[in-house]
Amino acid sequence: MNKLTPNFSFTEMCLDRASSKRKSDEWLLEQLANEECQIIPTWRGQFLFNKTTLFVFNSGYKSNVLSEILGRHDKERSCIFLGMDNTSPIFVIDISYMEEDNLSRICNKTIELIDLRASLAFVTSKQASILGYAHWLTHWHRSHHFCGFCGSSTKPKNAGHSLICINNECGKEVFPRTDPVVIMLVEYKPKNGPAQCLLAEHHRIPDKVVSTLAGFVDPAETIEQAVIREVKEEAGVNVSTVKYITSQPWPFPSSLMLGFYATTDESLINIDDEEIRDAKWFTADEIRTFDEWGDEGNNYKLPRKESISRFLINAWVENN
Numbered sequence: 001m002n003k004l005t006p007n008f009s010f011t012e013m014c015l016d017r018a019s020s021k022r023k024s025d026e027w028l029l030e031q032l033a034n035e036e037c038q039i040i041p042t043w044r045g046q047f048l049f050n051k052t053t054l055f056v057f058n059s060g061y062k063s064n065v066l067s068e069i070l071g072r073h074d075k076e077r078s079c080i081f082l083g084m085d086n087t088s089p090i091f092v093i094d095i096s097y098m099e100e101d102n103l104s105r106i107c108n109k110t111i112e113l114i115d116l117r118a119s120l121a122f123v124t125s126k127q128a129s130i131l132g133y134a135h136w137l138t139h140w141h142r143s144h145h146f147c148g149f150c151g152s153s154t155k156p157k158n159a160g161h162s163l164i165c166i167n168n169e170c171g172k173e174v175f176p177r178t179d180p181v182v183i184m185l186v187e188y189k190p191k192n193g194p195a196q197c198l199l200a201e202h203h204r205i206p207d208k209v210v211s212t213l214a215g216f217v218d219p220a221e222t223i224e225q226a227v228i229r230e231v232k233e234e235a236g237v238n239v240s241t242v243k244y245i246t247s248q249p250w251p252f253p254s255s256l257m258l259g260f261y262a263t264t265d266e267s268l269i270n271i272d273d274e275e276i277r278d279a280k281w282f283t284a285d286e287i288r289t290f291d292e293w294g295d296e297g298n299n300y301k302l303p304r305k306e307s308i309s310r311f312l313i314n315a316w317v318e319n320n
């Protein structure tokens with residue numbers, strides 16, 4: 001199989017996470033004071049743009065507006081260290097508590113709010129990885145204000161990379177979650193004729209868009225077992241081989257997509273219509289005639305270009 005170098009979104013992280021150094025509060029304060037420090041604001045799951053440029057607080061904002069934001073808010077909770085971009089410390093600050101009407105005044109620019117998915121059109125692939133990381137961590141903070149063991153409040157630790165219960169008798173520490181998802185292209189080779197791959201129409205995507213099967217890994221399951229189980233559950237097909245290909249962090253909000261090629265000796269499909277709308281076998285030549293996500297008309301359409309599903313399909317088509 002050729003061309004398996006990942007070229008899809010969220011796979012080009014360039015930051016040094018400085019995992020040991022970030023444990024020191026003193027070191028973090030030095031980074032916040034660094035002239036090259038950049039703090040990415042996020043507001044209720046969206047990023048701030050001026051026209052098509054991502055808005056970032058840099059050293060020019062430190063003496064006035066930013067210090068006001070950092071000073072009046074719970075700095076530790078809202079400001080998370082992401083990593084070093086060469087010599088520039090990069091943070092994300094969640095300013096969701098602000099009124100939307102105030103954002104342009106605070107940033108001294110006309111601000112548009114753009115969600116992570118839509119912002120991919122305006123940022124480089126490296127920026128996309130940083131925004132995905134920022135979105136992942138701030139979403140986790142917003143959903144973990146309280147300890148799951150005793151119900152007390154939590155507070156950030158380790159530059160925002162863990163949360164600890166403030167109840168001294170409990171003191172449980174929790175870490176950002178990552179939910180593994182298997183995503184697989186299943187191939188069937190008939191005795192005569194070209195190879196075919198199994199693509200499905202899923203309930204939560206537009207009509208006629210076909211993509212690979214996928215599903216969350218269950219507790220106490222290997223990822224290979226998850227591939228076999230999901231293909232059987234969704235399409236009624238028994239898989240005979242499973243091969244891991246590549247992965248993609250998927251920050252909507254916290255999945256890690258694990259991509260596989262699988263093969264089967266069975267062509268009979270028996271779908272679970274609660275899981276998917278339809279599933280069919282397609283040859284590479286048929287897939288080459290498909291339209292793009294978002295195109296009008298009744299032709300079949302491919303999944304979004306930034307997805308690992310599209311990557312698995314493209315690589316398979318090129319080799320068949």
Ligand SMILES: [Zn+2]
Pocket residue numbers: 147148149150151152165166167170171172
């Ligand atoms: Zn607790």
